[in-house]
Amino acid sequence: MQRSFLTRTLTVISGVAAGLSLAACSTSGGSDEKVQGQLSAAGASFPAAIYQRWFQGLSSQGVFVNYQSVGSGAGVRQFTAETVDFGASDKPMKPEAIAKVSRGVVQIPMTAGAVAVAYNNPGCDLSLTQKQLAGIFLGQITNYNELGCDDKAINVVHRSDGSGTTYNFTKHLEAISPEWKQDVGADKSVKWPTGVGAKGNEGVSAQLNQIAGGIGYVELAYVKGDLQAAAVQNASGEQVKPTNATASEALGSIDLGPDLIGGNPNPKAGYPIVTFTWVLAYKTGNDDKTTMLKKTFNYMLSEEAQSQAPELGYVSLPPDVVNQSKAAADSIN
Known part of the structure; x- marks a missing residue:
């Protein structure tokens, strides 16, 4: 009888130990799942x-x-x-x-x-002042010969959909041009004074590649094919092309x-549209x-x-x- 009681006791203890061990494994697995989860x-x-x-x-x-x-x-x-x-x-x-x-x-x-000013005009190395940049998108400058390049009509392409790219680009135009600020303003979508619309960065890039003399604004990654990125004047008067280094310099100057x-829609250092x-x-x-x-x-x-x-x-x-x-x-x- 004593042996039987001892046997039953050991069996119960073993069962409890096994249960605790299983619970510990489950808890551990759950913890790992949370740390290495979704x-x-x-x-x-x-x-x-x-x-x-x-x-x-x-x-x-x-x-x-x-x-x-x-x-x-x-x-x-x-x-x-x-x-x-x-x-x-x-x-x-x-x-x-x-x-x-x-x-x-x-x-x-x-x-x-960086938001690049992209254009399709091989042989033209475009370097823009702030007045020239605003003048293009206000529809006041209509030919590349007004910008120091050979005679070719300018065809503006802008976003047709609301976008953060448009917001940041128009914020820059608003900061450098009182006329743009008064007549157009800055937003994800604006009433463009000139040009044709295309959807998304992909759409603007594709449209620019198809139009001789096209000019528009896209994220830097979309300057490809026949497109080039123009140098743009910053608040210090320097005309700068968009690169990782020049955009990073501008970003580093922002408080x-x-x-x-x-x-800062018009920084003094580096490429200014960032x-x-x-x-x-x-x-x-x-x-x-x-x-x-x-x-x-x-x-x-x-x-x-x-x-x-x-x-x-x-x-x-x-x-x-x-x-x-x-x-x-x-x-x-």
């Missing part, structure tokens, strides 16, 4: 190409990001509704929009781009401010996804990731901005 994000289409490249690289580390390129406006709406783990926007959120997010908002510059959302693009993160309430989010953001800001920007047509963030962005990413909890 994140959902949505927003700006401009940085989508480089974001997808980065997220592909991040997947080898066990973090999978499902990024939906739906545009800045839709990204902000989804972020505000808390249906994603983070958002993305080419325009920083304004205070009234931030007030609608109960968990608070951290806006993190992640990459940047982002304590919230990292500052901008813009940051931001990741939108929740300041609090990230719970068990905090580690994954920080890992994701720090990877995007790593030297390895940032060095891929030029080959994809983007601009590497200046070192000071990278440091500020890393500090902002580390502040989420």
